[in-house]
Amino acid sequence: MTDTLTTAAEVSVSGLTVLYSTDQGELPAVSRASVDLPTGKITGLVGESGSGKSTLALSMMNAVPAPGRISEGSIEVNGVGDVTKLEGKALRRVRGGALGYVFQASQNSLNPLKTIGKQLLDLGRAHDVKDLRELVHRAKELADRMGLDGDRVLDSYQHELSGGMRQRVGIVLALVLNAKVLVLDEPTTALDMLSQSAVLDIVRTVHRERGLTTLVVTHDMGVVSELADRLVVMYGGRIVEDGPTTELLQHPAHPYTRALITATARITGDTATARALPGRPPDLTTVPRTGCVFRERCALAMDVCAETEPELLAWAPDRRRACHAEPTGAEA
Numbered sequence: 118m119t120d121t122l123t124t125a126a127e128v129s130v131s132g133l134t135v136l137y138s139t140d141q142g143e144l145p146a147v148s149r150a151s152v153d154l155p156t157g158k159i160t161g162l163v164g165e166s167g168s169g170k171s172t173l174a175l176s177m178m179n180a181v182p183a184p185g186r187i188s189e190g191s192i193e194v195n196g197v198g199d200v201t202k203l204e205g206k207a208l209r210r211v212r213g214g215a216l217g218y219v220f221q222a223s224q225n226s227l228n229p230l231k232t233i234g235k236q237l238l239d240l241g242r243a244h245d246v247k248d249l250r251e252l253v254h255r256a257k258e259l260a261d262r263m264g265l266d267g268d269r270v271l272d273s274y275q276h277e278l279s280g281g282m283r284q285r286v287g288i289v290l291a292l293v294l295n296a297k298v299l300v301l302d303e304p305t306t307a308l309d310m311l312s313q314s315a316v317l318d319i320v321r322t323v324h325r326e327r328g329l330t331t332l333v334v335t336h337d338m339g340v341v342s343e344l345a346d347r348l349v350v351m352y353g354g355r356i357v358e359d360g361p362t363t364e365l366l367q368h369p370a371h372p373y374t375r376a377l378i379t380a381t382a383r384i385t386g387d388t389a390t391a392r393a394l395p396g397r398p399p400d401l402t403t404v405p406r407t408g409c410v411f412r413e414r415c416a417l418a419m420d421v422c423a424e425t426e427p428e429l430l431a432w433a434p435d436r437r438r439a440c441h442a443e444p445t446g447a448e449a
């Protein structure tokens with residue numbers, strides 16, 4: 118069976134492999150990943166630290182940092198084409214133009230030496246915006262919609278803003294050029310609980326009001342379980358499972374997804390039974406080169422798992438999994 122969704126895709130990642138150069142040679146941080154971001158939906162990309170989430174998300178802007186490179190695959194963005202083929206000015210126009218990206222720890226991604234307003238003007242000039250006053254007006258409006266004082270924020274330096282305010286500023290800058298696709302990398306990490314829920318409310322609201330296609334990257338299953346329409350689970354550079362959020366949480370079909378859910382008290386509703394996943398996730402150098410990448414931490418591992426890498430295949434409508442074990446009642 119193919120891995121395509123029936124819904125229209127705003128972004129379509131196909132056979133993506135991203136390599137980083139290490140002292141052991143070039144190794145994959147993302148391996149043959151194929152996934153769609155359905156138009157108008159919020160997709161959550163989850164997995165432990167090092168699973169390749171940020172690398173996959175950065176690839177969508179063809180912005181994998183050196184010493185990394187996209188070695189295979191394509192990323193089709195609606196109205197743009199294959200971003201892996203873009204370079205120079207065409208690529209800069211897409212970043213912040215069609216695709217708005219709020220960086221991980223965006224708390225620190227702002228320039229400490231320039232006011233937010235000055236950074237907004239730099240962004241406008243980089244994108245050849247003719248009417249900068251209109252751009253400032255739009256940014257203030259957006260900021261106001263997010264519960265910020267637009268005038269004050271534009272006159273501020275980043276150190277004058279709280280973590281939650283900086284995160285909102287990151288979203289303003291990502292959307293002010295009317296991006297249709299919004300990518301947020303760990304939007305709530307390093308925020309206190311109150312600011313976390315305020316930022317998530319804002320993401321939900323701007324997503325709906327602006328008709329966005331949104332990708333939320335997080336290691337925290339709890340964050341996306343309430344926010345996302347769909348979940349995509351990554352482990353060791355592979356997509357191991359995806360599907361609609363409610364179905365995937367109620368009936369996880371990959372042992373890794375099940376373990377992530379069990380480890381999240383916010384989903385199980387019980388801090389006492391929430392168990393951290395035993396063992397450590399692999400990095401580029403330790404990820405198994407043959408067979409299933411999860412087998413060393415998997416309670417269901419069989420001989421075949423050491424020999425053959427399971428393919429990510431559709432096993433029910435709108436559900437895919439990469440696992441040799443049969444989906445059993447245990448998943449339900």
Ligand SMILES: Nc1ncnc2c1ncn2[C@@H]1O[C@H](COP(=O)(O)OP(=O)(O)OP(=O)(O)O)[C@@H](O)[C@H]1O
Binds near residue numbers: 137167168169185402
């Ligand atoms: N610049 C780099 N050079 C070499 N290896 C890298 C580089 N950046 C990331 N990696 C490795 O690539 C793998 C995937 O990293 P990535 O940051 O995409 O994962 P992640 O799931 O987003 O985790 P985190 O939330 O910790 O960023 C990890 O093993 C990481 O160590």
